[in-house]
Amino acid sequence: MKIRPVILCGGAGTRLWPNQKKHQAKQFINFGNWTLLGKTLERIKGSIFDNPVISTNAKYLKQVKQHLKKHKIKKYKIVLEPAKKNTAPAILSTALIKDIPDNQPLMFFSSDHLIEKVNIFNNAIYKNKSNLTDQNIFIFGIKPKSPSSEYGYFLTKKVNGNINKVTKFIEKPKEVKAKQVIKKNGYWNSGMFFLRKDSIINNFKKYQLKTFKNCLDAVNKAKYKSNTYYLNKSSFLKATAKSFDYAILEKTKQINAIKLDIPWSDLGSWKEILKMYDKNKRKYIKKKNIYYRPWGKYTNLFEGNEFLIKELYVKPKGILSLQKHHHRAEHWLVTQGNAKITLNKDIIIKKPGEHIFIPLEAIHRIQNPSKKPVKIFEAQVGSILKESDIVRYQDVYGRVI
Template sequence: MKIRPVILCGGAGTRLWPKKSKHQAKQFIDFGGWTLINKTFDRIKSNVFDYPIISTNSKYIKDVKKALKKSRISKYKIVLEPAKKNTAPAILASALIKEIPNNQPLMYFTADHLIEKPNKLVSAINKNKSNLDDKNVFIFGIKPTNPSSEYGYFLSKNIKNINKVTRFIEKPKQAKAKEVIKQKGYWNSGMFFLRKDSIINNFKKYQPNIFRNCSKAVTKAKYKNNVYYLNKQAFSKATAKSFDYAILEKTKNINAIKLDIPWSDLGSWKEICKMYGKNKNKYFKKKNVFYRPWGSYVNLFNGKEFLIKELYVKPKGILSLQKHHHRAEHWVVTHGMPKITLNKNKFVKKPGETIYIPLGAIHRIENPYKKPVKIIEAQIGSILKETDIVRYQDVYGRVKN
């Protein structure tokens, strides 16, 4: 039996746009000729997978269909949620649709993850298929590259060639994350692999309310043009919970598949800046390089309400003390040690460190050292033009009196 991929595609991506009521969900953002959802669809084209099921809501159905068309996926099913209830009801409802047999292996992907070396992931999924039973759950761990406080972690113990999960650590502070990594902790990627009967058994045992209401929502669903419209009245009564809290924290039968592959959920501008920094050769165009008295900058990608640049500040180069009316900025230092002014504070940053410049904050970059400084900058706002600079001081005489 082939593995059925289920793609969870209901996330709003609010972490990237905290102050905007209208914004593009992360999985549909064009990052330069590609989106995260299309990368996810490309991942499931391996012959180990059956056709996909996509769990989403009416707000995103047009975007999902557009992405399916772009990825040339003609056979699929969409399960449409009538209310936002987090991942537990989404995972259960998508498993309960009638064409999925009871012993069907289900692989739950998130639509907004960036995974490099996807063949390693697919191979690990296929290899562990025979270990699934009617109660266990496999989660996917990613070997950490840094002590990030943006991700959850887990610890595990190897018993008879299977990694049994012994503990979860939810988004620890950096010092704690360092300890967890020393104990060989892995990032919890939010991808799950289990059989339909395991989902049913776990929800019946630990979340009877969710099971009862999701079952009704599926039984009473309307089906038209490959879309299951879940019954609103029943689905709305299901408790809103994440799969982690609803099932993973209750069951003791959790195993881990550990992966050492480049992975990110691009959930912050820091991660997005790092991604562009790593792949800047793909985005670099000579015509987008602009020279300034303090060095130069290159526009790497101009997206919808965001602009990614790389700044090059030559030794002894000083940008003007300035502010912006229409944009905030996120910086990731990649080379050198810039001296930063942010309102009344001054500090030095090292490679890998980040700075957030809120809208209207007075700021400056200086490079007092002999090595050049390089910074990947994400500008976020409605107007992203060089005209949106108010200068207060400038060593190159660019302040207008």
């Protein structure tokens, strides 16, 4: 029996767009002729996988179908949630559809993860297929490249040969704690799950019986049209809004880990997005998009929907103007040299790998006091991304107007 991929595609992606009423869901953002959902759909074309099931909502149905068509996936099922109830009801409802037999292995993917070395990833999934039972759950851990407070972690111990049993979860620790967790061989919790349908049913019956009954009712009363299950609203609304982690993982003892050492990110912050563009910048550089200034130069790498990615090169002793913007905020990631940054009344030194957020209307400046160049990746986020949205207060090159 092949593995049935289930793609959870209901997230709103609000973290990237603070204080904005209109925002794009992360899985649909065009990062340069590709999206995270598109990458996920390509990933599940491997020979180990059966036709996909996508869990989403009415707001995203059109975009999901456009992606399926673009990536030439003709056989699929869509399960539409009538309301946001977090990942526990989404996972359970999707698993309960009649197309899926009880002993079916199910691989739950997030629609907004960037995963490289897909062959290693898929081999790890397939290798653990025979270890699935009607009770256990496998989760995926990623070997941390650095201590991060943006991800949760877990610890494991080896049991029964090569099975890694999860012994403890650590929710998004501060950086100091994250370093301690990594020393204990902790892994990032990727939020992907591998288990059988009967394991989902048994765990929900045991730990979340009310949600199980309501989701089963929502599926049984669902309307089916054009490969899409429209879950019954009145039943689904009675399900408890909880994440799968809180509803099941924190209660069951039968959690095993598949530990991976591969490039992975959920691109959940502009810092992570900037790292991605830095890593792949050769694909985006065009000579016509390089602009020279008295302090150095900048390169426009990619302009998306209400965001612009740049690389700034600040020559030794170069100083940008003291300025602010009315229509955009900025995220900076230093990739080379030490940048002296003015942010309102503060002077901050940022080293390679460090990030700083420049809010809307904040007065700011970059200086390079050293004899070596400074490079900064910049994400401008807002409604106007042109040079015209610069209010200069001081400028050593006489550009104050």
